[in-house]
Amino acid sequence: MTQTLDSRALLSVNDVITAAPSSSCDAELARGPWDFDLAPGYGPGASEFDVIPTPVTRPGQLPTAYQRMSDDELHARIRAAKEKLGSDLVILGHFYQRDEVVQYADFVGDSFQLANAALTRPEASTIVFCGVHFMAETADILARPEQHVILPNLAAGCSMADMADEDSVETAWEELMEVYADEADADGLASVIPVTYMNSSAALKAFCGRNGGIVCTSSNAATVLEWAFARGRRVLFFPDQHLGRNTAKAMGVPLEQMPMWNPRKPLGGNTEADLIDAKVILWHGFCSVHKRFTVAQIDQARAQYPGCKVIVHPESPMPVVDAADASGSTDAIRKFVAAASPGDVIAIGTEINLVNRLAAENPDKTIFCLDPVICPCSTMYRIHPGYLAWTLDGLVEGEIRNEIVVADEVARDAKVALERMLAALPR
Structure with a gap:
């Protein structure tokens, strides 16, 4: 599955960041994550009640030897460990x-595909999730009790997930229940159904599980x-x-009928009439990359490449989605590209x-990112071969490093909401 960018592909992320330090991208990303992920505790997107690994090995505490290893040595260690661990290990x-x-x-x-994929390898004792915190949480919730889930770098989180914290959502729910207290139940429908995006803490998934969401x-x-x-009758949708x-x-x-809920304002900044008439109450959250x-940018792409096709991720603002030729999940974007004809020019609005x-997999097409600054997801970028090598070496030595464990009382309710998600197959 090794993939190397050819000459038609864009510059690497490191090249872009290094070449454009004055852009809004974080120039620190061009360095090893251990140089700047120094704060104690989990990265963004963790649940308040997650069980913190003991001892905690934080970014910045990655053994110096792994920080100084050459790329060749890191990759040799990863390959050797993976071969030795065999079917006892699955990497997502x-x-x-x-x-x-x-x-x-x-x-x-x-995230949907990986949640399902983890279930197909029950014989593996360890799942190493090369993603972000909420994904590893989900894997732990859905895994067998004896399986272990590892996140190579604990600082790999999601800033969007932090935009809807447990206290704020609980407070919003209480306010909404007061607004809808007089609604009749003759039609058998609940006043509001909570729906959380996968990009949220396990605690908020548990909230949905407890409240019919x-x-x-x-x-x-x-x-x-x-x-x-x-x-x-309506949906409370968070955090995006x-x-x-x-x-x-x-x-x-x-x-x-889609009012915004700002958790810093009474009734989210809405009137009771707005909330009663609502069909979807939107939380004030967003993805910093897709925003x-x-x-x-779409106009510029079409001016430079007349007839080009534009597809964006639905986490993008509505005017962008409306202006694009299509929108869809990361997998839908892949399928859109695969279905395009040789010679097509495709501008994509998603992570670089x-x-x-x-672009590398489709050399017969011209593929580029809409955003000329080309920012990666800075928290997803925290997963570096150094962390992967260190965690896999630990497994070879019989040590589980950076295990993600969701508390039983949270996992129980979150699993209810996640199983409903898995049954809701994409169109």
Whole structure:
């Protein structure tokens, strides 16, 4: 599964960051993550009640030997450990991972695909998740009790996941229950169904499980909203406003029935009338990578390449999705590219590692990222071969490093919402 960018592909992420330190990208990303991930505790997106590994090995505490190893030595260690561990190990790699990591994954996919993939390897005692914290949490919730889940770098999280914390969602729910207290139950529908995007903590998935809700991914968001509308009058969708808005709009929900909930304001900044008339209540959250895409970038791409096709991720703002030729999950973007004809020019609005990989895999097409600054997901980028080598060497030595363990009381309810998600197959 090794993938090397050819001459038609874009510059590597490191090349771009190093060449453009004055851009809004973090120039520190060109260095090893251990140089700047120094804060104690988990990275963004962790659940408040996650069991913290003991002893905690934080970024910045990666043994100096691994920090100083050459790329060749790190890759040799990874290959040797993987061969020795055999079927006792399964490595999952998200589409947004850097190529030098994702090449070792037994399964590569989006969050929905990887959640399913983990279930297909019950014989593996260890799942190494090359993704971010909420993905590793999900794997631990769905794994067999005797399986261990490892996140190579504990700082690999998701800033979007932190935009909807447990206290704020609980407070919002209490306020909504007061607003909807007088609604009649004659139609058998709940007043509101909570739907959390996969990019959220296990605690918020558990909240949905306790309150008749469900988890969604960008792959099955439309199916999940259909599921929710069959059970409730309206939906509370968090944390990503853009995925919720774009999905509901495509299903025919009017924008005026999609109020925004700002957790810093009473009733989220809405009137009771707004909330009673609502169909989808959108949380004030977003993805920092996908928020960067603009209509002006699409206009520029079409001016430079007349007739080019544009596809963007549905975490992008609504005007961008509306201006594009298509939108879809990371897997849908891959399928869009595969279905294109040789010679086609395709501008893509999503994370740069996936765009680069698609360019390398499709040399008969011209593929580029809409955003000229080319920012990677800075937390996904925390997974470095040094961390992967260190965790795999630990397994060979009989030591489980950076294990992710979701507390039983959280996992129980979160599993309910996740199993509903897995049953809601993408269209």
